[in-house]
Amino acid sequence: MHPQSYTRMQYQYGGAYNANAAYxxxxxxxxxxxxxxxxxxxxxxxxxxxxxxxxxxxxxxQCMGYLGITIPESEMDRLYQMIDFDNSGHIGEREFCEWxxxxx
Numbered sequence: 001m002h003p004q005s006y007t008r009m010q011y012q013y014g015g016a017y018n019a020n021a022a023y024x025x026x027x028x029x030x031x032x033x034x035x036x037x038x039x040x041x042x043x044x045x046x047x048x049x050x051x052x053x054x055x056x057x058x059x060x061x062q063c064m065g066y067l068g069i070t071i072p073e074s075e076m077d078r079l080y081q082m083i084d085f086d087n088s089g090h091i092g093e094r095e096f097c098e099w100x101x102x103x104x
Contacts, residue, residue, distance in 0.1 A: 019053030040100035
């Protein structure tokens with residue numbers, strides 16, 4: 001899937017999100033998707049410098065570069081808003097892992 005044409009899938013998690021606990025992979029996902037989500041979670045947590053469970057635009061851009069993902073500057077804001085599914089103004093770990101595993 002092309003990252004700029006992402007459509008969020010519905011996932012079922014076994015519990016509430018906790019930034020202080022290990023990332024919880026959604027129930028029933030294939031092992032390859034679980035691996036992608038765990039890789040995304042590791043990168044996410046590395047760049048979540050303030051340990052809030054969210055990436056602001058600067059942290060997100062750094063994380064994307066670390067993962068080798070190059071997005072044209074003209075598309076950065078649109079993609080950030082697309083991944084920010086709940087329109088909170090920042091990207092949560094689940095949002096990021098779901099996007100990454102769908103596109104890479």
